[in-house]
Amino acid sequence: MERMGKSFIDYFKRADKLLWLIMLAISAYSLLLLRTVPSPAGKRSWFATHLLAMLIGYIGAWFITLIDYREISNLWYLIAGFSIFLIIYTHFFGIAVENSGGISARAWIKIPVLGTFQPSELIKIGFIITFSKHLSALKERGLLERLPHIILLGLHALIPVAVVFQLQGDAGSAAIFFCMFLAMSFGAGVQLRYFVALFIAIAAAFPLVWEHVLDDYQRDRFTIFLHPETDPTGKGLQQLQGKISIGSGQLWGRGLFSPDSRVQKGSVPVQQSDYIFSVAGEQLGFIGCTLIIVLLFLLLLRTIHVARHATEPLGSCICFGFFGMIASQMAFNLGMCLNLFPVMGVTLPFFSAGGSSAACLYFGFGLVQCVAMHKINMDIVKIHS
Numbered sequence: 001m002e003r004m005g006k007s008f009i010d011y012f013k014r015a016d017k018l019l020w021l022i023m024l025a026i027s028a029y030s031l032l033l034l035r036t037v038p039s040p041a042g043k044r045s046w047f048a049t050h051l052l053a054m055l056i057g058y059i060g061a062w063f064i065t066l067i068d069y070r071e072i073s074n075l076w077y078l079i080a081g082f083s084i085f086l087i088i089y090t091h092f093f094g095i096a097v098e099n100s101g102g103i104s105a106r107a108w109i110k111i112p113v114l115g116t117f118q119p120s121e122l123i124k125i126g127f128i129i130t131f132s133k134h135l136s137a138l139k140e141r142g143l144l145e146r147l148p149h150i151i152l153l154g155l156h157a158l159i160p161v162a163v164v165f166q167l168q169g170d171a172g173s174a175a176i177f178f179c180m181f182l183a184m185s186f187g188a189g190v191q192l193r194y195f196v197a198l199f200i201a202i203a204a205a206f207p208l209v210w211e212h213v214l215d216d217y218q219r220d221r222f223t224i225f226l227h228p229e230t231d232p233t234g235k236g237l238q239q240l241q242g243k244i245s246i247g248s249g250q251l252w253g254r255g256l257f258s259p260d261s262r263v264q265k266g267s268v269p270v271q272q273s274d275y276i277f278s279v280a281g282e283q284l285g286f287i288g289c290t291l292i293i294v295l296l297f298l299l300l301l302r303t304i305h306v307a308r309h310a311t312e313p314l315g316s317c318i319c320f321g322f323f324g325m326i327a328s329q330m331a332f333n334l335g336m337c338l339n340l341f342p343v344m345g346v347t348l349p350f351f352s353a354g355g356s357s358a359a360c361l362y363f364g365f366g367l368v369q370c371v372a373m374h375k376i377n378m379d380i381v382k383i384h385s
Helices: 002-014 017-035 046-065 069-073 076-093 119-140 147-168 171-188 192-212 216-224 237-248 276-308 313-337 355-384
Strands: 109-111 115-117
Touching: 017 046, 017 276, 017 355, 046 355, 069 119, 069 313, 069 355, 076 109, 076 119, 076 147, 115 355, 119 147, 119 171, 119 313, 119 355, 147 171, 171 192, 171 313, 237 276, 237 313, 276 313, 276 355, 313 355
Parallel strands: none
Antiparallel strands: 109 115
16 A cells, blocks of 8 residues: 555656646536536436547556656557457448438447547547657658658648548548647647648639538528528527527526526537537626636646646657647637537537547547656656756
């Protein structure tokens, strides 16, 4: 017991304590919100599902912090191979989940006891590792400014973006992969002219993508979000009802667990996941919504702090990957809820109910904490030397 106590104290000393505190505050708040959402009939409550995913995530994050992130990245080929296997398996044996945010999305697999699992969430963590390894290797060799290697980086990122979009029909996850690619490339120091060229190419290709790549329901979402009132009981229902719930809370909200609340009536479709922000808006008002944004911003700022103080490019790239994932999901989800973006089925990180999404986000947090702890270890070595 004494040895275990010393090990715990040593771990606590080496860990980034502020990062842990922010994460614990986010976890507690997310559980509070989900506790107020009515449970689905005959199924496990959203609160219980999220709590289970959170516990799995924390255990996974703790385990990750025990391993040097460089050793993890050295297994990039196994991680890449496993990610490809998950994509292929999901394509042939996956299932579509109703109200998943993608009408034709075959993006889930069945796991006994635990239920459904979305492999693309775990693949995001794998992408952080493999792409960080790729970027850091180029940066250390002074090859990051050469066009052939920039093209290879683009192809590396294109694989998960294209495969997740085409094989799984998951436009939301594809957009998150693309944003992670941008954040990690920018953080690693890829020159601005390559980003300009990329966006010019995207703008030029957009008409073709609109006409020949997007499905009808995806085009409908782009057109309806500007005027959801034109179809208030159909395609515009979710965004209209979400705005009503958010606005109804005013400054302080209508209170938690109110039996006659819109939350209890289930007025907003998928309120436990895509529209958890509307739950905070109605029950805790502007203050509750602001608290969500502040907590996630603190997490992003601390992640950037860890990235800036990383001892090598690999650690910094890992942090920027996590930053890109959280920042883009946050932006897309809040944009959906505030009617600034079309509905994409993107969850609010750490707050939306969803076992695979929540657990894998904590794995990403574990990678950032691992980078922070390694930096502290290096500082200790330097002091003693």
